[in-house]
Amino acid sequence: MDSSRNSRFENPEKGRSTDKLKKENAFFYHEMDVQTMSSEEYQISIIEDKFNPLLERREVKIEVASKSTPKRDLLRKSVAASLKVPLDCVYVRSCLSSFGTNVSVCRVHVYKDPERAKKLEPKHVQLRNLSREERAQALSSQASLKTGEKK
Numbered sequence: 638m639d640s641s642r643n644s645r646f647e648n649p650e651k652g653r654s655t656d657k658l659k660k661e662n663a664f665f666y667h668e669m670d671v672q673t674m675s676s677e678e679y680q681i682s683i684i685e686d687k688f689n690p691l692l693e694r695r696e697v698k699i700e701v702a703s704k705s706t707p708k709r710d711l712l713r714k715s716v717a718a719s720l721k722v723p724l725d726c727v728y729v730r731s732c733l734s735s736f737g738t739n740v741s742v743c744r745v746h747v748y749k750d751p752e753r754a755k756k757l758e759p760k761h762v763q764l765r766n767l768s769r770e771e772r773a774q775a776l777s778s779q780a781s782l783k784t785g786e787k788k
Contacts (some may be wrong), residue, residue: 725751
């Protein structure tokens with residue numbers, strides 16, 4: 638079998654450099670060189686960072702060091718501020734903590750457009766990323782719409 642053909646299958650992105658991807662998606666990689674972010678409560682380190690061109694989003698895996706498991710809405714605000722993107726474009730998908738440690742591993746999706754984020758992110762993830770007051774307000778408005786439809 639041809640060795641050049643095998644190498645093509647081993648590394649499909651061989652022809653595309655990461656610099657070219659960064660230039661094409663400059664919105665996402667505004668602060669790409671910063672690997673450690675810190676806020677008042679959290680020390681955030683980027684473990685994995687990749688761009689998903691099909692869904693037009695940046696998928697970031699971060700490690701958060703804090704006294705307790707971080708709240709999603711506060712973590713979302715600090716990540717958005719650190720990456721210099723609008724808050725509506727950032728969604729925390731999961732946040733897992735190990736017993737006895739002060740480190741959590743979180744998956745975050747960062748979109749270019751808030752409308753695209755609303756289409757792709759499930760409703761339960763959108764609700765989880767709201768603060769308690771905003772979530773209660775959104776749920777009560779949904780409940781009132783459902784009761785209005787039944788009558």
